[in-house]
Amino acid sequence: MTERITKRLRISKQVGTPLYRQLQQQLEDLIVSGTWRPREPLPSETELAARLDISVMTVRQAMGLLVNRGLIYREKGRGTFVAPRPLERSLQRLGSFTEDMRARGREPSAQTLLCEVVPAPAQIAADLGFCPGTPVLHLRRLRLVDGFPVALHDAYVTRTDITHAELNSVGSLYALLEQRGIELDEAREVLEAVVADTTTAELLRIRRGAPLLQVTRITWDRHHVPVESITALCRADMYHYSVTLRR
């Protein structure tokens, strides 16, 4: 069973991508596609190394990535196995609203309510490590999924050269930032529960006092320079949030 599958693996030493990346990607595909069932053993390190004609350490590097993502688990002396998991994606992957929704098979959109350069409010400046009053781009958008409002976003972005028109044409703020050469790397999110005030309730088409999940995110680029601070108010009935923890 596993033998037949293993024969499909192909590693090319000519192509530019690292060998361990190629292997990680192919193993991941076999797992998420369900070709390997939960708890089923993967081929051993030595077997993979021999069959693909690469070093054991390289195989270990690929497997290490999959362990980190929670897709496989390893037991000393026994082997490496596919992690049994509910299908739901959890992964602490830094993605935009647009990317998140697409990954769940939904069609996201946005309605831009505000797009202007303003002096940074005190709280935002503190989050971003700036002096209060430094110009930042304030972006207020109603986020929709399949046409229904699910969240209200207030973003403060350090790059101010973004126009309303561009935003509407690209849709995703992150895509726009990456087009400008910014390499997003890491974010910290703080989650809180709040209740809707009147104006938020109207925009999200819920009643006043309805529960909202408030997500405040600060994002840094790969040089650890802050890129944005964003607060999202999400309809509790349409938005859950999942996290994986490890001991």
Added chain:
Amino acid sequence: MTERITKRLRISKQVGTPLYRQLQQQLEDLIVSGTWRPREPLPSETELAARLDISVMTVRQAMGLLVNRGLIYREKGRGTFVAPRPLERSLQRLGSFTEDMRARGREPSAQTLLCEVVPAPAQIAADLGFCPGTPVLHLRRLRLVDGFPVALHDAYVTRTDITHAELNSVGSLYALLEQRGIELDEAREVLEAVVADTTTAELLRIRRGAPLLQVTRITWDRHHVPVESITALCRADMYHYSVTLRR
């Protein structure tokens, strides 16, 4: 500066703990204690390897752990640097309520409202991958910090040999489980925003309709066997939740 500090590092090949663990721990101590400032470069891989008389790959293994935890970042061709971070704890570490609160310097306690073996309700059985009706331990506890109620926990535990008395004496359910040889490994949490109903409001001493952060956690041991499913209703004004994401 860094040179003087580096001389403090000591690795012993005699002691049982792996070399990369020793190094990781010592580097981590230097970072969290603030001896190395944010953005300050660490010694290079080759320098550390030479000075400690270990292999470069071993140094890389130690540094890889610190990168995963977000304590350092690496730039090709430039070096390895201490990550600038707000002091606040983020880390996706699987810990008990008791451990979390102690780590924040608060004193947690619990008031056990219910501790009985019951047939697993359908939703819980599904979470744990059991047949509905399998006996599980239902634990309902009011969690307090510094004497004030902050959360209401409803836990369903697969081990049923836990008594009210034990729980009150140890305090932490996780400590109790680990005493029984269960090796907690991984958990998935789903966060939602809800509003307090009358009975919850009374227990948490808030008004009906106040916002609550609802955290539902399923925990697995190192063999990926489910250990517990727990739902926590947390006072929004006393409980935030933070997460770190990576792209």
Added chain:
DNA sequence: CAGTGGTCTAGACCACAAC
């Protein structure tokens, strides 16, 4: 016992950054 993952070595070549 044989097979597995965990740890470790002592090199190598590369792309990149900084001077």
Added chain:
DNA sequence: TTGTGGTCTAGACCACTGG
């Protein structure tokens, strides 16, 4: 040019699991 991290090799020994 020098030094850095990124990738990779071809071994090694160990502790653990299972039969």
